[in-house]
Amino acid sequence: MNETDIQAAVDDMLAELMQEGIAGSGDYIDADTGLLMCGKCRTKKQTVVKLMGRTMKPSCLCKCRSEELEKEEQKRKDKELMEGISRLKSAGLQDRTFFGYTFANCDEMHPCAGYAHRYVGRFAEFQKDGQGLLFWGDVGTGKTFLAGCIANALMEKNIPVLMTSFPKLLNALGGIYSGEKNEYLKSLNRYQLLIIDDLGVERDTPYVLETVYLVIDERYKSGKPFIITTNLSLEKLQNPADLEHGRIYDRIMERCVPVAFSGKNYRTGKGRANIESASGILKA
Numbered sequence: 001m002n003e004t005d006i007q008a009a010v011d012d013m014l015a016e017l018m019q020e021g022i023a024g025s026g027d028y029i030d031a032d033t034g035l036l037m038c039g040k041c042r043t044k045k046q047t048v049v050k051l052m053g054r055t056m057k058p059s060c061l062c063k064c065r066s067e068e069l070e071k072e073e074q075k076r077k078d079k080e081l082m083e084g085i086s087r088l089k090s091a092g093l094q095d096r097t098f099f100g101y102t103f104a105n106c107d108e109m110h111p112c113a114g115y116a117h118r119y120v121g122r123f124a125e126f127q128k129d130g131q132g133l134l135f136w137g138d139v140g141t142g143k144t145f146l147a148g149c150i151a152n153a154l155m156e157k158n159i160p161v162l163m164t165s166f167p168k169l170l171n172a173l174g175g176i177y178s179g180e181k182n183e184y185l186k187s188l189n190r191y192q193l194l195i196i197d198d199l200g201v202e203r204d205t206p207y208v209l210e211t212v213y214l215v216i217d218e219r220y221k222s223g224k225p226f227i228i229t230t231n232l233s234l235e236k237l238q239n240p241a242d243l244e245h246g247r248i249y250d251r252i253m254e255r256c257v258p259v260a261f262s263g264k265n266y267r268t269g270k271g272r273a274n275i276e277s278a279s280g281i282l283k284a
């Protein structure tokens with residue numbers, strides 16, 4: 001074959017590959033190997049396979065196309081993750097205001113912000129030990145806010161969290177047949193962390209106390225961590241008025257590290273109590 005014939009054969013081959021959709025515009029046949037090359041990244045779009053004495057040239061991905069596909073795959077994964085996170089948040093945050101309780105909106109000067117950050121950062125360890133937190137202190141000291149920051153930060157890591165309150169749980173349980181209540185309580189264990197806001201605001205009736213006990217006891221038995229926020233004092237939690245309160249508080253105190261929240265004087269007053277009560281595990 002002379003050079004013109006070779007050129008014609010190559011042109012024919014290229015035309016055929018274009019017709020089959022394998023070659024794109026700008027692609028060319030490498031003169032030495034006879035393989036189709038990408039016009040953009042100048043790497044192989046065909047490879048050589050020898051099978052039972054026959055030589056075949058199956059197509060393969062050139063560099064730019066395979067990078068393109070990788071990027072598309074990453075984009076799809078990112079989108080899936082974001083959708084998963086927003087599903088987690090709409091299922092896990094039982095109050096619209098909780099959506100705004102994020103570390104991005106957090107005053108890092110808050111004396112308890114560090115505890116919340118460390119809880120998120122070392123969640124795997126706390127999870128293993130079933131270790132939770134007890135945020136206690138006066139109204140308006142940021143307990144719910146920081147608990148919400150923990151909830152949002154964990155869900156952004158794709159960890160299912162439920163942040164609710166006893167009035168909400170009582171409400172949900174009120175609408176369920178007694179035989180199915182246990183199932184409902186067990187279903188809360190699919191959340192890796194359960195946050196119950198504002199213990200102590202619920203009415204103090206035997207039914208309510210029994211229900212609060214069942215919620216806490218189920219979580220306690222599951223060995224999974226929970227966070228409680230409350231306006232009740234640590235003293236009251238440690239010295240319950242009666243057995244009914246005592247069996248609730250005992251389980252909370254056993255699993256949750258108390259963190260004192262205070263509006264002022266936190267450096268000298270309750271802040272010091274934290275250092276003693278946090279059992280070392282929350283310190284940096």
Ligand SMILES: [Zn+2]
Pocket residue numbers: 038039040041042043062063064065
């Ligand atoms: Zn290419």
